[in-house]
Amino acid sequence: MFAITYKKIFLIIAGFVMTTSVLLIAVLGLNLGIDFTGGSLTEVAYNNAPAKEEVEAKISEQDLGGFSVRESEDDAGRPAYLIRTIDLTDSERDTLAKNITELGEGGEVTRFTSIGPVIGQELRDKAGWAIFGVVSIIVLYVAFAFAGIGTPVSSWTYGGITILVLIHDVLVPTAMMSVLGYFLGLEVDVLFVMALLAVLGYSVNDTIVVFDRVRENLKQNRTEHRKKHTEAGMVREEVTYTLTKPYEEIVGSAVQETLARSINTSVTTMVTLLALYILGGSVTQTFALVLFAGVLAGTYSSICIASPLVVTYAAWKANKN
Amino acid sequence: MSKNETQASDQSQTFLRWFRVIVVVSLIAWLANSVITNATNPDSEKPFKLGLDLAGGSHLVYVADTSGVEASEVSELMNVLRDVIERRVNIFGVSEPIVQVEHSSFVTENPTERLVVELPGVTDVSEAVAEIGRTPLLEFKLFSQEMAAQQEALSSLGSLTESSSSSGAIIGDIKINGEEVNVDNEELPFTDTGLTGRYLKSASLEFAGSNSGRLSNEPLVTVTFSPEGSDLFAEITKAHVGEQLGIFLDGEMLSAPVINEPITGGTAVISGNFELEEARSLAKNLSFGALPLPIELQSTQTVGASLGAEVLNHGIKAGVFGFSLVMIFMILWYRLPGLVAGVALLSYITIMLALFQFVPVTLTAAGLAGFILSLGMAVDANVLVFERMKEEYRSGAGSRDSAHVGFSRAWSAIRDGNITSLLSAIILFWFGTSMVKGFALVFGMGIIISMFSALVITRTFLIALPEVKQSSNSLIAKLLGSGLSFNKTKKN
Numbered sequence: 050m051f052a053i054t055y056k057k058i059f060l061i062i063a064g065f066v067m068t069t070s071v072l073l074i075a076v077l078g079l080n081l082g083i084d085f086t087g088g089s090l091t092e093v094a095y096n097n098a099p100a101k102e103e104v105e106a107k108i109s110e111q112d113l114g115g116f117s118v119r120e121s122e123d124d125a126g127r128p129a130y131l132i133r134t135i136d137l138t139d140s141e142r143d144t145l146a147k148n149i150t151e152l153g154e155g156g157e158v159t160r161f162t163s164i165g166p167v168i169g170q171e172l173r174d175k176a177g178w179a180i181f182g183v184v185s186i187i188v189l190y191v192a193f194a195f196a197g198i199g200t201p202v203s204s205w206t207y208g209g210i211t212i213l214v215l216i217h218d219v220l221v222p223t224a225m226m227s228v229l230g231y232f233l234g235l236e237v238d239v240l241f242v243m244a245l246l247a248v249l250g251y252s253v254n255d256t257i258v259v260f261d262r263v264r265e266n267l268k269q270n271r272t273e274h275r276k277k278h279t280e281a282g283m284v285r286e287e288v289t290y291t292l293t294k295p296y297e298e299i300v301g302s303a304v305q306e307t308l309a310r311s312i313n314t315s316v317t318t319m320v321t322l323l324a325l326y327i328l329g330g331s332v333t334q335t336f337a338l339v340l341f342a343g344v345l346a347g348t349y350s351s352i353c354i355a356s357p358l359v360v361t362y363a364a365w366k367a368n369k370n
Numbered sequence: 371m372s373k374n375e376t377q378a379s380d381q382s383q384t385f386l387r388w389f390r391v392i393v394v395v396s397l398i399a400w401l402a403n404s405v406i407t408n409a410t411n412p413d414s415e416k417p418f419k420l421g422l423d424l425a426g427g428s429h430l431v432y433v434a435d436t437s438g439v440e441a442s443e444v445s446e447l448m449n450v451l452r453d454v455i456e457r458r459v460n461i462f463g464v465s466e467p468i469v470q471v472e473h474s475s476f477v478t479e480n481p482t483e484r485l486v487v488e489l490p491g492v493t494d495v496s497e498a499v500a501e502i503g504r505t506p507l508l509e510f511k512l513f514s515q516e517m518a519a520q521q522e523a524l525s526s527l528g529s530l531t532e533s534s535s536s537s538g539a540i541i542g543d544i545k546i547n548g549e550e551v552n553v554d555n556e557e558l559p560f561t562d563t564g565l566t567g568r569y570l571k572s573a574s575l576e577f578a579g580s581n582s583g584r585l586s587n588e589p590l591v592t593v594t595f596s597p598e599g600s601d602l603f604a605e606i607t608k609a610h611v612g613e614q615l616g617i618f619l620d621g622e623m624l625s626a627p628v629i630n631e632p633i634t635g636g637t638a639v640i641s642g643n644f645e646l647e648e649a650r651s652l653a654k655n656l657s658f659g660a661l662p663l664p665i666e667l668q669s670t671q672t673v674g675a676s677l678g679a680e681v682l683n684h685g686i687k688a689g690v691f692g693f694s695l696v697m698i699f700m701i702l703w704y705r706l707p708g709l710v711a712g713v714a715l716l717s718y719i720t721i722m723l724a725l726f727q728f729v730p731v732t733l734t735a736a737g738l739a740g741f742i743l744s745l746g747m748a749v750d751a752n753v754l755v756f757e758r759m760k761e762e763y764r765s766g767a768g769s770r771d772s773a774h775v776g777f778s779r780a781w782s783a784i785r786d787g788n789i790t791s792l793l794s795a796i797i798l799f800w801f802g803t804s805m806v807k808g809f810a811l812v813f814g815m816g817i818i819i820s821m822f823s824a825l826v827i828t829r830t831f832l833i834a835l836p837e838v839k840q841s842s843n844s845l846i847a848k849l850l851g852s853g854l855s856f857n858k859t860k861k862n
Contacts, residue, residue, distance in 0.1 A: 123680075124681050124684060139496055142495075142496070143496055161671070163671070165433070167482065167668065168668055179798055179801040190786075191786075240736055243736060246798055247740070250795075257783065257787045261782055261787075309757050314753050316699060317749050318746035318747050320692065320695040320699065321745045322743065322746065324692035324695060324742070329685055329687075330684040330735055331681075333738075
C-alpha cells in the first residue's frame, strides 16, 4: 500500500503543511469579523456604484473613527460595498445610511448588522469551548469504541492520532482564511466556526472508517492465547494476541480497502460544496470555501497521515521495548 | 420438501420483498406530496419557517440591566419584560414576531440576560427600535360627556352627509360655537386627569368576598398608589363621583369602572367580569406598567426582504444542482446500486423537508448551507455498504447475500462515524447561539435521517433486486458490478 510504503514522505509533507499553516496564521493573523469583535457592518447596493474613494470620503465626513470599505456584490448581483465601522448608535446609523445611499443611483442599504462588544466576547468564548468540547468527546469515544483492540497499540493511541489528524484538518482551512483575510479582506465570522466544526465532524468520520477496518483486519489476523493463573485464590484469565501478519501490512490493507470509499465520499461532498460556492448565496460562499479546503485536507489526512502515523508509532514503541 | 413447495415459498418471498418496496415508495411519495402541498398552499398550517435572513426583517438583541435586583427575581422579571415588549411589538402590527429571553452561556465571564426580538418584514429598524424603547403609558382618564356628545353629533352628521350626499365622505373637522374642534371618531371620549402609572405603587389580584355585593370569588384587581398618587386619586374621585374612570395602557382601554365614592385610602378596585387569567395579566400589566428592568440595545441585524428571497433562491438552485451532481456520480460509479442510493437520497431530502415543516425548524442561510452540505455526506453510509458489497460480489457470492454481508460488515463503521458526528452536533447545540443551534439541529437530524435512509430504504431496494451472480452474463449482473476498483491492484 502506497500510503504505508511511502509513509515518511507523506508524514514529512503533513509536517510541512502544518508548520506552514501555523506560521501563516501566526504571521498574517486572522481577520476577525464583527461577530467576534463587535461593531457594525452595512451593505449598501447600487444600480450604478460610485467609486470606492467617494464612499470612503463620505464616511470620513461623519467622524465615526476607524472604518473599512470592501467591494462586494449583493445577492441580486448588483455592485455593493461592505462598510465596517464601530458599533453605531441609532442616529449614527441613520445618518450613515442617508449619506451613502445618496452617492449612487438606486442606493439602498440591503443589510445591516451591529453587534455589541459583550456579545462578541461571548461568541469568542463559546466558539473556543465548543471546539474544545467536540474534540474531547471525540477522543473519549474513539478510545471507548476501540477498547480491546489491544495489540500492538492501545485504543488511546487511535484516539490521540484522531485528534492530531483533526488539528491538521482544522489548521489548513484556518491558514487559508488567514491568507484570504490578509489579501482579500475576508473576515472570520460565526459561519467560519461552524464550517470548522463541520470539518471536525467530517474528518473524524473519515479517520474512524479507516481505523474501523484496521480493527476488523486485526481481529481476522491474530491468534488468541489464553493463560489462566491463580492469584490470591482468584482465577484470572489473561488473553494475549499474536498477529499472524506484520502490523504494517494489516494497516496497509485497511487503507487500501477503504480507499474507494474515502475518495467517493469526498467527491460527493466536494461537488455539493462546489454547487454551494458557485450557485449559493453570497453569505455562505466563504463557508463553502472553508469546508472545501477542510474536506480536501481531511481526505488527505485520513489516507496519508492517520495510518502512517499509527504504523510509525507502533514501530517506535516496538523499538523502545 | 417437494419442488412445488419450494417454488411457492420463493414466490411468496419475492412478493414480500416487492411489497416492502411498494410500501416504502408509497410512504415517501405521500410524504413528498404533503411537503409540496404544505409549501405551496398559502393557507397551509405547516409551511416552511424561514429565518429572518431568508424572509427579510430585523433581529434585535437587548441586554437587561439586572444589577439592581435580587438574583432570585431575575427570571420572573425577565418574563414580565418579555410580556411587556411582546405587547408593544404586537401593537406595532408585525406578523408573527418572536420575543424571547436568552441567557448568556455559562462559559462567559459576564453573565447577562437578554431579550431577543425578531420582527419579520420590518426593515426600518429605527422605527422598530423607537417603538420598543417607548415607555408604556398607564393612564387614568375621565369619561367626558362633552366629547361623547361631540362624537355623537359627528357620527350623526356623518350618517346625515352619507345619506344626503353622494360623496359619502365623513367630515372630520366641524365647527362648534365658531371654534374649530378636531374630533377623531376613533378616539374614546375620555379626558386626561394627569394620573399615570408613575404614581402607581403596585397592583394585585384578589377575589371578591361573599358580602361585597358582587359575585363571590369574582377576580378583581386592586391597585395601590404612591402617597403622591393617593392624594391625586382622592382629589379626582372626590370631584367626579358617579362618572366613569377609564384605565388605559398604551392607549388601549383596559376597563372603565364607575366612581362610586371618593377614595382616599390610596387603593382602588377594578372589576369588570374578568376571567381569572385576564385579571392576573391585568394586575401584572399594571404592576409593571413601566419596564421592570432597564434595557439597552446590544445588536441589530437587518436584511432586506428582496435580498432574503434572493439568498433562498440561490440556496435552492445550489441544492438542486448539488443533488444532481451527487446522483450522476453515484450512478456512474455504482450503476444500479448508485441509482438505489439516489432514491435513498431523494427519500432523505423528503424526510428532512417534512421534519423542517413539522418540528418546525426555522431555516436560515446557515441551516440551508448545512443541509446542502449534508446531501454530499448523506450518501456516505451507502458508499460504505456498496464497497463492502462489491468485495463479496467479486468473490463470487450472490448479489443478495453480498448485500446482506455488505450491510452487516459496514455497520460498525457507520455506527462509530455517525455517533461521533452526533455527539459533535449535540455539543454544538448546547454551546451555540441561536444561529449555531439551527445549524446543529439540521446537522444532527441529517445524521440520523441519512442513517435511516441507508439502513432501511437502500436495504429494502437492494434486497428486492433479483438474485444474480457476477459470473452470470445478465444485464443486472453487469449493472451491479461497478467498473472501477482500487482493489484490483491488491496483491494476494
